[in-house]
Amino acid sequence: MPDGGVLGAEIPSSTGGFAVILTRRGDRIMAFHNECPHAGRRLDWAPGKFLVEGAMLVCAAHGATFALDTGAGVGGPCRGAGLKAIAVQVVDGDVVAG
Numbered sequence: 097m098p099d100g101g102v103l104g105a106e107i108p109s110s111t112g113g114f115a116v117i118l119t120r121r122g123d124r125i126m127a128f129h130n131e132c133p134h135a136g137r138r139l140d141w142a143p144g145k146f147l148v149e150g151a152m153l154v155c156a157a158h159g160a161t162f163a164l165d166t167g168a169g170v171g172g173p174c175r176g177a178g179l180k181a182i183a184v185q186v187v188d189g190d191v192v193a194g
């Protein structure tokens with residue numbers, strides 16, 4: 097993933113799986129549930145395709161904005177609610193839960 101990049105991933109599970117967003121800022125990788133706190137929609141406009149404006153991720157549904165490095169809600173209809181983070185770490189070049 098390039099610095100400043102945003103990727104989508106589908107995580108399989110016994111209950112049907114869920115979608116996540118991965119962001120990279122420098123050496124830091126963050127992961128968030130791909131679910132907007134405004135109306136529960138996915139943030140991507142097509143699977144894995146995200147709107148990015150500078151250091152902000154923009155929800156494709158109604159335009160809420162979130163900080164790429166923290167997931168904090170910055171603007172739009174979410175009234176400051178942020179994305180739900182998932183703990184991850186990089187091990188031998190792979191992003192893994194933890």
Ligand code: FES
Pocket residue numbers: 132133134135136137155156157158159160172173174
């Ligand atoms: S669902 Fe994201 S801004 Fe409405």
